[in-house]
Amino acid sequence: MADVLIRRPAAPLLLLAIGAALLVPLFFPLDQSAVALGRVALPPSFTHPGGTDDLGRDVLHRSIYGLRVSLLVGVVAALAATVIGGLVGGLAGMLGGWVDRVLMRIVDTIAALPHLLLGIFIVAMLRPSLGAVVLSIGLTHWLSTARIVRSELLSLRTRTFIDAAVAGGASRTRVLTRHLLPHVVPKIALATTLMIPHAVWHETSLSFLGLGLPPHMASLGNMINDGQRSLLTGSWWASLVPGLVIVVVTLAIAALAARWRDRLDPRVRAELNL
């Protein structure tokens, strides 16, 4: 048991983080705008395991609330990006021809712009809110999914087993559902999973820049941003704790996704005896 925790800590750590994000608010609700000026900048202790920030707020408590926001934004934004990318890539890959050329030139054009700047531009046009952040990340991160889906479909469509299916009487729908989608869907799901940590990181960046969520709201980016002030007065924990939460959670998701990717290959799967 202890051995597993050390060699493969990703799943237990992620479970711990998700468990905390789900359960803590039930038992220890947080008043987002409360301050306690009597206990400002206390270092980590038994009563405040993550210390308190320059407004006397418990850093660990707020980090857990921030993680909720980050995971929500990360998952929803990754799903939004997948839907857009899947549709664009699917159309390009299935229809080919000029549809493919036009769509892929649009993808290339958007890809040529720095996506953080584009994301900042999109949130700046809207009022800071959860929805704006999700929209900004979703609209800037569908490109890789579109490319994956398109290239996968294009290469699958020319495979002989598709010819064999057509010769065997399969309809277009049958070819799509039986022979194309089963090959593409695991890759899309994997791309989505790999995108979650990236989207979480983006939410944090936007909030850190003051463009994400309203400043009083506990989000990991806001907290790291607020913590900058405390760094100068020596209270390092105000930035470190939310920073650690984000690093651990995103690395855990990425590690699990990478392990899953290895299992997708049928040959590897055979060797793993699954």
Next chain:
Amino acid sequence: MSLVADGVSAGYRGRRVLTDASLTVEAGETVGLRGPSGSGKSTLVRVLALLHAPETGHVILDGERITGTRHRVPASVRTRIGVLFQSPRASADPRLTLEQLIAEPLLAVRHPRDLIAGRVAELADRAGLTADLLARRPHAVSDGQLQRACLARALVHRPRHLLCDEATTMLDASTQALVASVIIGEQRATGMGVLVVSHDPALLERWADRVEDLTTVTRSH
């Protein structure tokens, strides 16, 4: 009952690989087709299988001139032609077990489900595939075993015509003999017409009723 290529020219993206080829395969006969590499043998097979549109000429299936290719041809017409491709590896969906592979064409045309298992078992038995092999996926069987499953799949609709595109080239001698004997057996039972494409003169000599050379087929028109 016949499968006819009438003055077929075909190519890919403007590069013509086959010019004015005519060929007839009557019911019950085995026609060999030989020709050097790159002479368009596989392209002719793809045109005859209604998978590739000819630039000029057309395919006549059982007296009926076929317009269109692939999904524009009704499934009931497409399934009258069985195809056995050169590479079993490439022509098998890696996600399906051999049993699913053989059953797939029947499922695709909504064949009654209770009849599918029996048909698959019968063909698997003729192709010498054991229950153990049927449960495996392509990556876990040899090329020969996989080609036997592809042969079972090609015959699953009881096609009137079978096209074999270098289908035994990659196989060892005993599998070659098994594939040929299964095809000959089916042909005797159903009067299926068979086109065997190969560049192995000995094989064609033994197996085919007559052998056409693609270079003369294209000139004689």
